[in-house]
Amino acid sequence: AYNYPYLGISGQSISPQVAKLHELTNTQLGVYVAEVIRGGPSDSAGIVGSEETGDIIIAIDEQSVSSFEDLVGYLVTETAPGQTVTLTVLRSGEQRQIPVTLGERPNSAQLVSNPSAGSGQSGPVNARQAIELAEQAVIDGNLVDGDIIQRIVTPSVSNGVEVWEVELTTDTQSAKVTVERETGEILEVVVE
Template structure:
């Protein structure tokens, strides 16, 4: 079972920039539509002034609402290759966040860019500057000199598994492409070593969808049937390498708005810090280490002098709740921490040696050296 698992997950890629002439890309492999009965694909710019279609065409209705807010992000930069440093071009997607020129995209789309240009649904193009980037969430904010942009509506509440989802972006440079499916799952995690990109830590608390996501889709919108953005597309499993059909991932809208607002205000995003490495507690791990808990985040290394160390957490403890929110694994823990700010006080429910206890902890601020998944906890 283990080799098969490695074969499947090791091909998970950041959706990345689509390749331009003479370019390189983070994502490779073709995405496919959801299933032939429910998935649809269309491309071309939408016209927000036209009346919306009726309820019998929910995906078309979503496309009309969201397309004007989705942009193509074209990047130029230099990359280190075996033949030296060479110029490269690439593209991704983005979403108009505010009408006064702010656009949200993925960090890995603009990470090494020396120049960024944004193409809007009406065909106009503007040069953009990078306002701020956050590698930990793989989000970035761009700014263009416009005050009349059609801002998307980001929804704060968590979507439900099974609800309609439409992905809109520029896969392989095909601007305003729409694919549809459903929300397949919530709270998913992609370990750092599996993203195929430049993330230094796990991407956590992701929304899974079977709407097709492909290279160039990164930074595009995942929207619900009301045309509200529920996530920013970030990664996918390429079926040509894994045999898995239509497994894509998006960063939840609540995370996007929190990080984007911080980047706009200060150019950087703060994250609360516990100072532990964690792993998801599985039944196999619980049995192997005789842990008296069914699920949770298993504490590994505890950094000396960190908030976790000062609160008395130790290796082998299992965190099962934070602030009353159940913790099913390390991804849930890191996702729940996004509701807090450095300096906040949190209450953890911890299982130690078969006994449950409550631990109060004052969250710190993530240090620059905290580049691993554990150190992000």
């Protein structure tokens, strides 16, 4: 089972509307922390979440964060529960470095208990499952030659549906597979 690293925040990418609402400059990028889950990793570390004056996350482990997708993508691909990451936040206009020890997303273990891939799955599909489903589709369909040497997974939204964009690369080809996050259904495969 793949256990999701968990920060314990809810927030949003900073759009012009969000910037205006919180009197930020239009060029400010990052993740506005609207709420910190009580008792979660970010709460323990002292991250401030508020509809009015929440922290703005602008980097994680010195990798700049310009959107919520950046933050989630880094957590999924680069971290694991129990690992400590350093969040760079803006608070009242000042930059602060705050170490946060990641937790494990609640209930992630139950999601993987069903061994039948694809249609029989209950609950949302996590990043590792999405990679497995994408590889299965590409290999079953003989869509690429050679062994897959690189796997990149990114959370995204396609036509209003939350998806994983999985990029599988061999020596000579790359396949982009769109996997619906809720069901594990393969929505699109593009081979280059």
